[in-house]
Amino acid sequence: MTIPFDLIIQIFVIICAIAAITVRDLLSAVMILGAYSFFMCLMWAQMGAVDVAFTEASVSAGIGTILFIAALMKTTRRTKD
Amino acid sequence: MNNFLIVITLALCLLVFVVLYRVVFGPGVFNRIAAISAIGTKTLVILIIFGYFYNRVEMFIDISLVYALLNFIGCVAAAKYLETEG
Amino acid sequence: MIIRGEDIIIKTISRVLVPFIQLYALYVIMHGHYSPGGGFQGGVILGASMVLLFITHGYAEVNRKFSENIAVLFSSIGVLIYSGIGFLCLLLLGNYLDYSKLYKILSVDPAHARSLGILGVEIGVGFAVMAVMFSIFFDISTGGVSPDDEEEAE
Amino acid sequence: MEVTLLVQAADDAYRILENARGQAVELLNTATKLTSDTRWMEEKKIEAVLMGAQKKKSSLQNFVVTFLMLFAFWALLSGKFDSFHLSLGVVCSFVVALLGHDLLFANVRVGDIRVIVQRFLAYLPWHVYQIVVANFHVAYLALSPKMPISPKIMRFKTKLESDISWVTLANSITLTPGTITIDIEEGEFVVHALSEKLADDLNTGEMEDRIAHVFMEADHIYIQDVLDVARIFAEFR
Numbered sequence: 001m002t003i004p005f006d007l008i009i010q011i012f013v014i015i016c017a018i019a020a021i022t023v024r025d026l027l028s029a030v031m032i033l034g035a036y037s038f039f040m041c042l043m044w045a046q047m048g049a050v051d052v053a054f055t056e057a058s059v060s061a062g063i064g065t066i067l068f069i070a071a072l073m074k075t076t077r078r079t080k081d
Numbered sequence: 082m083n084n085f086l087i088v089i090t091l092a093l094c095l096l097v098f099v100v101l102y103r104v105v106f107g108p109g110v111f112n113r114i115a116a117i118s119a120i121g122t123k124t125l126v127i128l129i130i131f132g133y134f135y136n137r138v139e140m141f142i143d144i145s146l147v148y149a150l151l152n153f154i155g156c157v158a159a160a161k162y163l164e165t166e167g
Numbered sequence: 168m169i170i171r172g173e174d175i176i177i178k179t180i181s182r183v184l185v186p187f188i189q190l191y192a193l194y195v196i197m198h199g200h201y202s203p204g205g206g207f208q209g210g211v212i213l214g215a216s217m218v219l220l221f222i223t224h225g226y227a228e229v230n231r232k233f234s235e236n237i238a239v240l241f242s243s244i245g246v247l248i249y250s251g252i253g254f255l256c257l258l259l260l261g262n263y264l265d266y267s268k269l270y271k272i273l274s275v276d277p278a279h280a281r282s283l284g285i286l287g288v289e290i291g292v293g294f295a296v297m298a299v300m301f302s303i304f305f306d307i308s309t310g311g312v313s314p315d316d317e318e319e320a321e
Numbered sequence: 322m323e324v325t326l327l328v329q330a331a332d333d334a335y336r337i338l339e340n341a342r343g344q345a346v347e348l349l350n351t352a353t354k355l356t357s358d359t360r361w362m363e364e365k366k367i368e369a370v371l372m373g374a375q376k377k378k379s380s381l382q383n384f385v386v387t388f389l390m391l392f393a394f395w396a397l398l399s400g401k402f403d404s405f406h407l408s409l410g411v412v413c414s415f416v417v418a419l420l421g422h423d424l425l426f427a428n429v430r431v432g433d434i435r436v437i438v439q440r441f442l443a444y445l446p447w448h449v450y451q452i453v454v455a456n457f458h459v460a461y462l463a464l465s466p467k468m469p470i471s472p473k474i475m476r477f478k479t480k481l482e483s484d485i486s487w488v489t490l491a492n493s494i495t496l497t498p499g500t501i502t503i504d505i506e507e508g509e510f511v512v513h514a515l516s517e518k519l520a521d522d523l524n525t526g527e528m529e530d531r532i533a534h535v536f537m538e539a540d541h542i543y544i545q546d547v548l549d550v551a552r553i554f555a556e557f558r
Contacts, residue, residue, distance in 0.1 A: 005094075015105060027163075042128060045132075050137070061155070063151075
């Protein structure tokens with residue numbers, strides 16, 4: 001490939017990571033973390049590590065988000081400060 | 082063909098970048114959920130185009146299927162959370 | 168997660184989708200040695216399909232198909248399959264999980280026996296991961312108390 | 322002279338129209354009668370079938386159909402047709418069908434599945450055309466500098482009867498750009514529309530009629546329905 005797609009995806013990953021730690025709303029943080037792992041999966045696939053991309057897509061984007069949301073049920077959504 | 086697909090991938094990356102604005106600054110969680118599911122569909126297409134570049138489309142289709150299914154489940158879980166807790 | 172309203176759209180779509188997700192997960196498990204995926208990923212997808220059924224159809228529907236006790240049973244069965252194949256290789260004078268020694272009892276050549284052994288281990292891992300994922304979600308969302316117990320206590 | 326001719330011509334035209342209208346009404350009445358007849362006979366037949374081994378037979382049928390569908394899906398996914406993988410597919414689809422045979426076909430109205438599939442495939446091109454038209458309209462709304470939108474939430478009672486047709490209608494509405502189904506409350510659709518034109522398109526009810534036609538829930542009688550019903554009627558006799 002002539003265009004360095006990994007650079008573009010890396011920019012997306014960094015934007016998502018910064019947004020996930022700066023956002024106040026916990027549910028939003030969980031959803032942005034899901035988008036983060038989507039981009040990570042894309043990055044692994046772009047590097048040719050298909051198996052790692054598969055694991056990232058299934059574990060982090062799928063069940064991770066759901067478990068985070070289930071844990072969110074037990075606490076409040078907004079941070080205090 | 083290759084150049085054509087590269088241009089399409091770049092256009093899709095641009096679209097993802099535009100939607101990412103809604104994810105980062107979007108007021109409220111509803112905008113973010115909708116934007117993230119839109120990002121999911123776009124990255125899925127990018128993934129399959131990468132599969133074409135590597136000549137391994139059948140493997141990448143497996144990943145993109147998982148991607149689509151789990152995106153749906155995540156969105157349903159978030160919507161259920163919003164329905165019960167507000 | 169307790170459902171409030173009757174969401175016909177979500178319920179119907181997930182009802183139609185769940186068998187296909189489960190079959191896809193089984194496909195990922197069974198083809199783990201040809202294409203990406205394997206026991207762990209397939210087990211996660213299988214658990215996710217159960218979670219989808221749980222959050223859309225509620226506790227009662229899932230409890231009829233796959234209750235918590237069965238989940239505990241399945242996780243032990245998965246570990247048993249995994250370690251059983253390992254010890255079988257040990258008994259056949261190989262190393263732990265040395266699948267090629269299985270040809271003595273499977274009556275096939277060692278390369279094929281290795282493939283079959285990997286398939287067995289993938290199935291065990293898939294069962295265990297599915298049951299554990301489901302039971303983690305179950306415990307988190309219900310707080311460790313099943314709705315049946317709550318009704319009896321009240 | 323010309324005036325009388327004109328009046329006579331108008332009279333003739335009026336009489337012809339009246340005749341045609343009478344014939345149409347007669348045809349519709351016959352068709353309605355025919356439909357109710359066949360529906361009664363169909364129900365009687367279904368009742369006769371179901372009175373016997375109702376539960377067991379239907380669940381076995383569900384199981385077999387689910388198994389076949391899942392096995393076709395497996396063959397599509399796997400792409401390996403040696404005996405080992407096919408037997409794995411049989412085992413896996415058997416297990417999944419055993420677990421989920423009550424999921425895939427719950428609350429489905431009894432109808433000829435082949436006719437439904439055929440009509441659904443015929444419905445798809447029309448729907449794709451609608452999506453394209455609405456897409457251009459929404460693009461025009463979004464790109465024009467004045468943004469002439471008038472978003473509103475509308476409610477309408479539907480005449481569809483079964484779950485699956487409700488969901489098909491709701492998803493069709495959601496797939497069309499600019500309109501989104503928010504909820505279904507006991508047969509009442511709550512739909513958000515982006516502009517007047519889209520809301521008017523929805524209010525004509527053509528999509529609903531077509532879906533009623535697909536799932537054979539036609540209270541409105543189409544010519545095609547009459548023909549179909551006549552064929553079924555002939556078969557019963």
